Amino acid sequence: MKTYVIINVSEVGSVNFNKVLVTSSETVRRNNDNTKAIVKYEGDKPSFLDGKQEYTHSEIRSIVTDINGEWFTPLQE
């Protein structure tokens, strides 16, 4: 079971990328104003994510695809 959490970008530096399913700080998914980031893990929740709300895949997909939300920008066409 893979789980997603949203963290503040200021917390990205404290992420142990060996314990999450994110390659690096360069590839982590960020919101439009670069204040939040999404990290994913499998199994036990890493301690540096304690207290963070957990989301399932369908829940996080709903968040990032919300056209009125902070993770979506209109396509330049």
Place this chain on the structure above:
Amino acid sequence: MELMLGLGSGIAHLAAVSEEVYTNTHSLVLDGVGDYFDTNTNMNDIIRCTSTPGFTFGTWVRLGDTSSLQVIFGSVNSPYQAGQFLIYFSTTALAFIIRAQMDSYSNKNCSLSLSSVAAANEWHWIGVTADVSGLAGDSSNVPMVLYHADGVSGTITTTSGSTMPLQALNNYVTSNDMDIGKYLTTYHLNGQFDQTCVWNKALSASEIEALVANPNNDYNQDFGNYAGSSNLVHYYKMDNNTTDSGSGGSDGTLNNDATFTTSNIPIS
């Protein structure tokens, strides 16, 4: 395996010619949140078609949902007017857009769309061709075709009509890699990819029919009406590795939790 009939010592016999048989075992799976496949090449030379007769971008793709705009191939320059290449599914349609600039820096684009083709949890073959063979000069318009094949019925639909001046296409430029399943930081695809290819010629409709009818063939070998193996520049079989089996040799990179699966590979 090819069987050859020959005559020896007056007695007919069969001789088997050994040939590697390809088995498609895996596909790439992305979560639509942050996963993507980086081809590690911007593909500028292929898209410009300055020394080739055209291009074809094609892949098998299986959507996990149709809730948003999801990018299949994506690359963009900054500013985007000088180089933008996008093939994507919206919630219902398949679309293609390419942007580039004339020598005068005037902006040109080609935009194509096929409505009502997006469907979740089934395979699609999608492709775009550009054919510059026989064009007379810089102002000639490059014909482009957007293809969609329903992986269940095999029905192929196309659209064309929008073009781009050859000079603009020749000027296409971006310093960013072509990504599979991602465009910028916003548009990710939730689903699977298989047999992801880039050719340096415009495949014909009959060649594409052959690909669609044979999703698990080795596209590095010609078969039926397909004669594109020698033009296959980038070929990501997605068979549990990121190897580029085309002549371009640009192995890809899995980012975040992009991985391979044995589930639901294309079945002919």
